[in-house]
Amino acid sequence: MSEFVKVARVGDIPLGSGRTVYLGATPIALFNVDGQYYAIHNSCPHEDGPLGEGTLCGSVVTCPVHAYEFDVTSGECLTEEVYRVERFEVRVEGEDILLRL
Numbered sequence: 283m284s285e286f287v288k289v290a291r292v293g294d295i296p297l298g299s300g301r302t303v304y305l306g307a308t309p310i311a312l313f314n315v316d317g318q319y320y321a322i323h324n325s326c327p328h329e330d331g332p333l334g335e336g337t338l339c340g341s342v343v344t345c346p347v348h349a350y351e352f353d354v355t356s357g358e359c360l361t362e363e364v365y366r367v368e369r370f371e372v373r374v375e376g377e378d379i380l381l382r383l
């Protein structure tokens with residue numbers, strides 16, 4: 283049985299922004315794209331840059347370390363397609379944002 287865990291509140295992630303949250307001990311980058319929430323692993327697959335601290339433009343986050351770009355809706359890297367970042371399923375219940383364990 284899948285389990286969802288609360289990681290943030292809706293008001294914590296303004297439209298067009300992201301932040302780092304924790305799913306247990308795992309850092310997750312959580313983004314608000316036009317009112318939809320998307321979650322990917324926080325560690326950039328290039329050299330572990332913190333994607334939750336990256337700049338979001340539309341659905342694309344730019345890693346703050348070497349500026350590789352990732353589509354947060356798919357996890358695909360737009361800079362070098364060999365890279366991909368793990369996605370996590372997001373659910374909103376009331377004011378709570380939950381991620382699947």
Ligand code: FES
Pocket residue numbers: 326327328329330331345346347348349350
């Ligand atoms: S660590 Fe993210 S682009 Fe290099």
